[in-house]
Amino acid sequence: DAGVIQSPRHEVTEMGQEVTLRCKPISGHDYLFWYRQTMMRGLELLIYFNNNVPIDDSGMPEDRFSAKMPNASFSTLKIQPSEPRDSAVYFCASSDPGQGNYGYTFGSGTRLTVV
């Protein structure tokens, strides 16, 4: 398996623009997580899905953020409109606890810079 695949690796955008981050989880993993990492706040869980259904979105900062998982192999995190304080590294991770594999597999992340 190629692991969790995120795209793009880097994104630079202007304030006010829409940004879409993409994630392909490991095949067979039924949990998908979106995290954000900054120096100030560390790793924050934004939202997670189980079998494509959002379970907990309490970490989503505000209405400018939305996430979808239209099928088991694809998820998006959208920021509209983007602001400079959204600059961070965004990670996607997946897991398969039903098989006793409780560890998460992380993607390489998307480094977002909003100028």
Place this chain on the structure above:
Amino acid sequence: SQQGEEDPQALSIQEGENATMNCSYKTSINNLQWYRQNSGRGLVHLILIRSNEREKHSGRLRVTLDTSKKSSSLLITASRAADTASYFCATVLQGAQKLVFGQGTRLTINP
């Protein structure tokens, strides 16, 4: 808010020495996990210890868990330059599936 807090925040040792990192958490957990993050990369799962376990080994890694003190430690023996990274503890709360991460320990191994 962070569930886990690592100590120390930064650790610098000589190659070959052992490195010990500690983690404390606040609420009852299902399991506790340790991850490594190399600069600019994603996190890599190292080891998981369940709430009913007290110690676990994996290669040069040794993890302990004391649920009465709500604390865990990660020991890396015979450290190598390639062990230079940030190490995070993360907890899965009872009744939940999500991982909550601490702030991490930056480990530097000097050749």
